[in-house]
Every structure is written in C-alpha cells, then in structure tokens.
Amino acid sequence: MRHLPPLAAVRVFEAAARHLHFTRAAAELGMTQAAVSYQIKLLEERLGAKLFVRDGRGLALTDLAKRISPQVTGAFDLLGDAFGSIRDEAASVLTISAPTSFGTNWLAGRLGAFQLSQPGLAVRLRVEDQIIDLMRGEADVAIRSGTPPWPGVRHQFVMRMAFAPFASPNVIARHAPIEDARDLLALPRIADEQWWTAWLGAVGLADCGDQPAGVYFDSQVLVGNAAINGQGVAMLTPGYWQAQIDSGQLVRLLPHVKAAHWQAGFWLVHPESKRNQPKIRAFRDWLMAEVRLAAGDDSDGILEPPGEATPTDGSA
Template sequence: MSLPPLAAVRVFEAAARHENYSRAAEELALTQAGVSYQIKLLEERIGAQLFTRKGRGVALTSLGKRIAPRVSEAFSLLGEAFSAAQAENEAVLSITCSRTFATNWLAERIGAFNLTKPGLAVRLHVSDEVVDLAAGEIDVAIRGVIDPGPGVVTHFLVRQIITPMASPEFLARNPISTPADLRKVTRLSPNDEWWDTWFASLSDGYDGAHDPGLRFDSQVLDGQAAIAGHGVAMIFPPMFPDAIAAGRLVAPFDHYAVEARTMWLVYPEHKRNLAKVRAFRDWLLPAIRESLGDDPLGALVHPKDA
C-alpha cells in the first residue's frame, strides 16, 4: 500500500494526541472542518474508522490507538532528522571564488571573519569556473562577471581596474617607455582578454597582438611569475597590495583600464535570510572597502555610477 497523503497523516497525529479536533485545528492553523475533512480522507484511504464520537469530542478507535504511537514516533524522527540537517547547514558556510581572490585577498582575512563567528566552519571552493549555485552545495560566490544573472541576490564589490606590471629587475633589463615596447618583451598570458582591454583603452588605439609568451590560467600565477621577473603581467593591483607596497611589482605606465567583468558577492534568493550568509555579507562588504583604503583607482565606484 502506498503512503496516504502526508497532510492527512499530520492531522491524524495531532488529533490523536489531543483527542480533540478543535485543539488539533488550533495547533495546525486549520479550521475544525478542515481537520474533519482530512481525517475522513485518511479513513477512506485505509478503509477503516480511526475516531468515534464521544460526547462533544472524539475518541480513538482500537485501530487508531494502535497506530497513533507509531505515527507520532515517525513524526518525531522526521523532526529530529530535519533539525539535524538544519543545524549542520547552519554550522558550515561554503564559499566559491577565484584562485586569485582566494590566495591574494581572502586567505589572509578569513580568520578575522571566523573570530566573529567562532562556531561557523568555512569551506572554500577555489575555482575560476562559475559554479552553479542552484545545485545547493555552495552558499555564496565571489564572482568576476559582467552580469551576475537572474535568480541570485547580488552585492557590488569592486570594479577590476587593470594595468601592466613587472618586477623592477625585469624592467631594468627590458626598458619600457611606450605601449609599443610591450611587443618587444615577454608578456605573461598575452592571449588573455585583459591585454586586449588595456590596449583598446589607449588613446592612440595601439593594438597589442597575441605575441608568444608564457601562459597561465589564473591571475595569481601571472602575478607571481611577474614578481619572479619572468615577464610583464596584466594586473588588478588590489589583488597584489603587499608586492606593490614592497616594490616587487611596478607599473611602467600611469594608464589603467576598466575590465568589463565586475566582482560581485552573489547567493541564491532562498538563502538570503540564512544567518551565516548575512554574517558573511556584513563582514565582506566593509572588509573590501577597508582593504582599498582611499581607493586611488576608483575600484569602489559602482559601474552604474562610473
């Protein structure tokens, strides 16, 4: 026999516990007629009577008395299962973000977030691929995209403002005074679209073709290779503040370009009220602003206001 409608079973459990339709109706926010209808539906489904009239109230039949404790136990087990699932879900925050953001920004700051939520475990999924949030395994994402897309809550983080950078030692060996000089030296990941964006933003319209060069699949590797003196990388400076402050990365030009993809914090609509998601949002947004200081590049200017 297939299970009867769960709604009817839930009504039966409450009515059996109270042996009173009115009290069951109050508990379940139903009308007394609604309770009577669900009990009748259940009795028709199993082909036996579960309650009998007793004065102005009701009483369980012998069959009702036999099954009521087992039904109550089943609902108790269901309640425990879902309570455990909710507790486990609230105890772990899953974040996905790019390798560069994870390595050069988040890793050294996530401890500060943990101090505000010591009972919350953080799982970091590091990938340059866009993860499907609808799958439910990830709570929040930090994405560099043009449009975050529908079905998600979005918070603007920063515009990605880019410029070529290299080590002082590399620039000493390979003097660069004009954009055309970049064609004469090793460019890191020269096929990356960030190079096209920067060259296209020049007033003279110089075209930087995709010359041969070292190719990496993330900005963090481009930056590390540039620090090591292997070439010129196209960099979003806020992701390399320590190297820039220490003089290990230098910009040969004062010209910056705005990359089309903006960084956003995004999460599914149905997770907007989760305490762990709100906590991370409320920590991340001011932490981003604080890390950029007086924001000399204008990275905190929302694209709509630029």
C-alpha cells in the same frame, strides 16, 4: 511497497491526539477546523475505525487511537530529527565558489577573519573558473565575474576588475628609466593580452605596434608569480597582490596612472531562495565591509559599478 494512509491525515491525527482539541490542532498546523475534521474523517474511513469520541469533558481517544498515538508521535519525532540534522548541517557550513585568481589572491587570505567572527560556521572555499550550478546546491554563494543578470540567482556588485602594470625590482633596474607608458612598449610582457590591450588603449596607446615576445599564462596567479620571478611586466589587479607589493616583491610602474578597468566586475550571487539565510547574510555583510576596507580611498575606482546591470540586493 508501504501501505500507509495519507500522510497529511496522519499528521493531523498526531496533532489532534496531542491536543485533544481540533481547534488547537488546526492552529498548530495552519489549517481550519473544518479541514482538520475532514482529514480525521478521511483517516477513520481508511482505517475502518473511529479514532476520537466525545465525552462529557470534550474530545477523547478511542482505545485504537490510544494504542497508535505514541507510535505516530515517535515516528514524527524521528522524521523531525532526520530533517533537523540536515538543516543543522546546512546552517553550519558555508560553501563559497570563486574564480581562481580572486579566490586565491584576494579572498582566501581574508576568510580566516570571517570564520573567527562566526565561530559556529565552517567555511569551504572552492576556486574554479567555471560557472557552477547554485540551484543544484554545488555551493551556497559564488563570486562571479561578468555582466549579470544570471538566471535564478540574485546578484550584488562587489568590485570592479582593475589592473595596472607591475614588475619585480630586478626588471625595473634592468630597464630604467621607466617614466611614461611608452617606455613599457619595449619591455617583455607577461601576457594576458586582452588586459594589455585595454590598459594601453586607456592611456592613449591603442595603436602601439606589435607586442614584443613574452610569456603567456591563462591565470593571474601564474602571471603574478612570473612577474615576481623577473620574467617581465605584468598587468595585475593591485588588490590581489597587496602583500607582495608591501614586501617589495612587486612594484607598480607609473603609479600616477590610474588603473584601467575591465568592462565587467565581480558580483556576489546566490539563489533567490537563500537570500534570508543567516550565514549568507553574514557573509554578504562581511564581504562588502572587507571590500570597502581594502579599497581605502579607492584611487583605482574599484567601487564604481560597471553600470550595465542593476543589483538585485534590494538596494535598487
């Protein structure tokens, strides 16, 4: 066990010894001169020796203080370097957590552009469907799906969860013509069943009878790839699959029908204490601009907030 004097008093001594002036030390430390004098007196009593004397020119160090002052300053420099390296590392790495589908299909392909705009920042993306503990530092920011608020974090709306029916050209050719929503009822579905139920309800087919046999997956990444491979019709988020749509691997069925929305949305969240960190501000500004760019004319309404929650980004 180290037998050290109170570190608050040692810190005051180090500043006063450098300045040879209690008032200047107080200004540096954000204290009153009386508080500085008290801490010096406390330290002198603990050591059983004087540290400062007054001469005709002002404040001077005693021989003891002259001997220990460089060592104390060096010790604080070492502490500053140690904690400074932590701050530098934290400032130079941004860790993002995102749901698997959003992170894999929407965010990952765009993050390179963000990193190029921030050359001093390393970016790490974690894709996971569990809600992680941001307060314990598991990530700096997260994209969450659901309905806020969540305890201890600020939230800002990013986009709605929109979905529409897609299939491969081969599936469409085998089942043509597909002219209205009822034509989809006989086609094999690649299910996330709740999305099918919501979409059919939105187009007036809530009581559509039993679903034909199909393949079930628990991730839109798997659902979309199954659709590309011709296994049936899938409900997909259009913005996730733009590259596959552009290449012709996926075709949107009934493009005149507006996408349906899940009741929740995607939200950017981060601890309240980190709201002013430059790396988080930079990511937030880039993300919101990228979402607006991807939405284009927003024909699917992904920029329309769900309405159940109030943002805590300062805009409300």
